[in-house]
Amino acid sequence: MQYDSAPTVVNGRTMVPIRHTLEAFGATVQWNSNTKWTTITKGSDTVQIRTNDTTAYRNGVAFTLETAPFSKNNRSYVPLRFIAETFGYRVEWNSTSRSVFITEPLQPIAVPVLMYHHIAENGASGSIISPARFREHMQMIHAEGYTTITDNQLYENLKNGAPLPLKPILITFDDGYQSNFTYAYPTLKELGMKASIHLITSRVTDGTPSYTNEIPKMSWAEAQQSGDVFSFQGHTEDSHFKGVTANGTTRGVITGRIIKADGQLETQAEFEERLLRDLTVSKQTIEERLGQQVITLAYPFGDYSADTIRIAQKAGYKMAFTVKQGKVESTTADLFRLNRITGNGQLTADQLRQVINQY
Known part of the structure; x- marks a missing residue:
């Protein structure tokens, strides 16, 4: 996956545009401009995050992000690890090509x-x-x-x-x-x-x-x-x-x-x-x-x-x-x-x- 708005590194953490990343895998991303909450829905899972806040919710249960999401150039950025841990994807960042490689979670076999x-x-x-x-x-x-x-x-x-x-x-x-x-x-x-x-x-x-x-x-x-x-x-x-x-x-x-x-x-x-x-x-x-x-x-x-x-x-x-x-x-x-x-x-x-x- 390649981006029009490049991923960036904050405090040693790779941050990626959330909408571009997750919509490519069938997730729905909705932004509420009044509350500043972003709601992500994929299958039976619903996750809510807010810019500049390390507290997030998955199916109503609070958990803590390692780095708070932020907004830049009308894009919301989240930690790359957040995507992997929340939705079970395998995620890799290639700094040379400035590309993120994301694969669907492996099914048990x-x-x-x-x-x-x-x-x-x-x-x-x-x-x-x-x-x-x-x-x-x-x-x-x-x-x-x-x-x-x-x-x-x-x-x-x-x-x-x-x-x-x-x-x-x-x-x-x-x-x-x-x-x-x-x-x-x-x-x-x-x-x-x-x-x-x-x-x-x-x-x-x-x-x-x-x-x-x-x-x-x-x-x-x-x-x-x-x-x-x-x-x-x-x-x-x-x-x-x-x-x-x-x-x-x-x-x-x-x-x-x-x-x-x-x-x-x-x-x-x-x-x-x-x-x-x-x-x-x-x-x-x-x-x-x-x-x-x-x-x-x-x-x-x-x-x-x-x-x-x-x-x-x-x-x-x-x-x-x-x-x-x-x-x-x-x-x-x-x-x-x-x-x-x-x-x-x-x-x-x-x-x-x-x-x-x-x-």
Whole structure:
């Protein structure tokens, strides 16, 4: 927005012509020359301000302006921040071009984040899906008009209010199975869709798998080849297992102190050093091998603690996924307790649609 009467700065506050600014966004501005009150109406909100007076009223409730409105060259000026705080607009002043940039307030958005693991023939469970069923899921998502987004896009929206497509969805895979490359990669590429894979970096090799008793994982070469569809995020270096805690329960080893091989309980310092090293190595390895920024951690088994979150933040992660079912609400989401929705292999495409819509 540009002005015929330029904004000005008073006591370090940017002041803008109120009528020109707010009428551009559909507000009604009325001036009473007798009382010197200006009444602004937009939707169900009515705001009253008066020149040279820091007291204003919104829907009859008084509040205080940081700088009093004033009149200059037959224009009433108000603090730029007043417009942002009163009507929820995002407002920026560019001193070089002497322009004010105002955008409508962002509407809350609920982003579905789907969670998959392994893809195998005849797979039909919460962690395994058949190639045919996975393709049906993706075709449904594509036909419903969803646009797949990346972890970075989700983070920028949650943290900074960056806009997202009209129907955003994030597709994730945990563990980095080779089947993601074999089956998911060609399907997603054909449909013009993207997804994220959370790698257990100790399992990713360029040769013979280190753990021959496990379902094969992707190689670094396969990860590099599929980088046009997949982004790669963290799922620990080598902490995707459970251990016995001090009280005898079994939990993911990233959650706290565990009983060591010698039968002794870790100290808090040993636990924190172990986890910080693991998460740091995982992040650095992906970034160095694949040239992609790692900002997200997926908690193994969805298990975490306050210590896990604190150490993940220290290692440089910006957000983390749980396995709690639900969408990510843009206005209320906790960056380190993000929900997902399981892409269960037993669900038909229509059933998955219903599950997504129920949240």
